[in-house]
Amino acid sequence: MYKPKKIILTAGPSISGLEVRYVTDAVKNGWNFHFRDYIERLENAFARYIGVKYALTLSSGTAALHMSMLGLGIGRGDEVIVPETTFVASANVVRYVGAKPVFVDVERDSWCIDPKKIEKLITKHTKAIMPVHIYGNVSDMNPIQKIAKKHKLFLVEDACPSLGATYNGKKTGNLSDVAAFSFQGAKIAVAGEGGMLVTNNEEIYKLAKYYSNDAKDPNRIFWHTDIGYMNRMSNTQAALGLAQLERNDEFVEKKRKIFNWYNKRLGDIDGISLNTERKGTKNIYWMSSIVLNKNFGKTRDQIRDELKKRLIDTRPFFYPVSMFPMYEEQKTPVAHYIGLNGINLPSGVNLKEEVVDYIAGEVKQTLSAA
Ligand SMILES: Cc1ncc(COP(=O)(O)O)c(C=O)c1O
Secondary structure, three states, X not given: OOOOOOOEOOOOOOOOHHHHHHHHHHHHHOXXXXXXHHHHHXXXXXXXXXXXXXXXXXXXXXXXXXXXXXXXXXXXXXXXXXXXXXXXXXXXXXXXXXXXXXXXXXXXXXXXXXXXXXXXXXXXXXXXXXXXXXXXXXXXXXXXXXXXXXOOOEEEEEOOOOOOOEEOOEEOOOXXXXXXXXXXXXXXXXXXXXXXXXXXXXXXXXXXXXXXEOOXXXXXXXXXXXXXXXXXXXXXXXXXXXXXXXXXXXXXXXXXXXXXXXHHHHOOOOOEEEOOOOOOEEOOOOOOEEEEOXXXXXXXXXXXXXXXXXXXXXXXXXXXXXXXXXXXXXXXXXXXXXXXXXXXOOOOOOOOHHHHHHHHHHXXXXXXXX
């Protein structure tokens, strides 16, 4: 019987000889004439992996979302429809450019944006819809694409947690006008910090590149033609990101295995639900998660505290973004419910089945002792 000696974390990367080789090479040789070698390799490989024309390395997923807004020309007076259940950055980037995030509720089973609730939020100021593939679950893109087309709106995928997921055979990030991915340390593929913007639209790509690189005039050195940002990724981070991207399919299969181990042990428990996989999609289960559907006699956070005492770290689901003081709270009952009743379980790619067995056993005990 497995017993942990130290806390089991919710995430953590797999670092092999390949990562060490690329990073060592970048540290030793990635300077002067070679300062962009790994950046270019990563951008080319990433564009091929997603199936898009352009990929732009950036300093974070947040920066990739921010540059998406600028690439689309979204600004003051505009509105962008954003799901409530997401990391705060999805909404903040809309504010960065002076526009307003309009919050929409999410689906009860996928935890992604609810397409049925989008249309009534569209006004003459709406410029874009931003589906978020939360925890690696895939948003229902077909109806969202139809709404965007009908109302002439841009689509921006927040694909930060979904590298490798697919919808009807197409990778997330290739289902919209522009999309953002994250290489932050808890993600499926890591670069320490880092992000990637992808698009098939040359205009969006060029604008995003320009604004993320201090709005430099390409034809006149040290001449700047607007207020830009310094959002570049370093060559050294790109070396790590490239090695991780080359192994991403391996990570996806491992994440799916981890979810199946949990599902086998927790799937039948009355009163909880786990991630779902929409028909026609491939979920990467970035975070295997549970939602408490009935009153177990303890709050979600008491359950998390008890699991921590058993050396199991967990994360609460994202709170609905409109609950935060810089936004105005909206009536989004599903996001409010799952935000207070959802738990992300340990899901790092290094997890072994015996550890998942231990975690699932402790989750069951904690719930039944409630
Ligand atoms: C849904 C979502 N959007 C955006 C981000 C932001 O990515 P980053 O931390 O790289 O800025 C994250 C990462 O946590 C995320 O999960």
